[in-house]
Amino acid sequence: MNATTRDRDELQSIYDTLLAHYGDLHWWPAKSPYEVMVGAILTQNTAWGNVEKAIANFGGGLSPGAVLSAGRAELIDIIRPAGFFNQKAGYLVAVTEWFSRYSFDVEAVRRAPPERVRGELLSVRGVGQETADSMLLYAFGIPTFVVDAYTVRLCGRYPLSAGDNYTAVKSYFEANLPRCEKVFNNYHALIVINGKTHCRKSRPSCDRCPLCARCSKQGI
């Protein structure tokens, strides 16, 4: 068995293990693509519970128009629970202005070349690689793999030649998985949920984590 086959089997096996344990998560938890975009900004280095409070503060009226028409002080007050509110208020306006160039039309974004959209998003203040890929995948349904701290951490615990930075890990997953939006969607979701539940930074392993059972089996 060559290296590529082994890597593909391993990635598939990790996926199967997580899927069997957590099921199909149907991410992203949001009521609209625009809410995905807002959530992607607000959740940067922030616990999801705080993001939920912030989104709830919009009172069900979360929309591009609401964000663009709100005053800065008002917007800050709404998103306060999500932290970093001085920066994030500007980020939300910036990404919403980007979306306005597509007339807030999800289908219009989907019709554009994905690499161009990704480049545009990366040029928006406050949108780095993870945030851009989260929006591409979860707001617009474009198959691109989302990497986060949990993903990099996971790769470090397995005999995977995935690398240790965003681009390397992203390329690795995309090269060794079927280019399927559904799989990309749930794989990242599963990694995040498992990470939140078990493998946090201060608690790198535990007995109930389905992947840690595999780790110990493999002597890692």
Added chain:
DNA sequence: CGCCAGGGCCATA
């Protein structure tokens, strides 16, 4: 109380 969460920007070397 300290740690850290589904990052990203910026200054510095």
Added chain:
DNA sequence: TATGGCCATGGC
């Protein structure tokens, strides 16, 4: 290009 400081709330 690669670190390190900074941003800030809230749960555990």
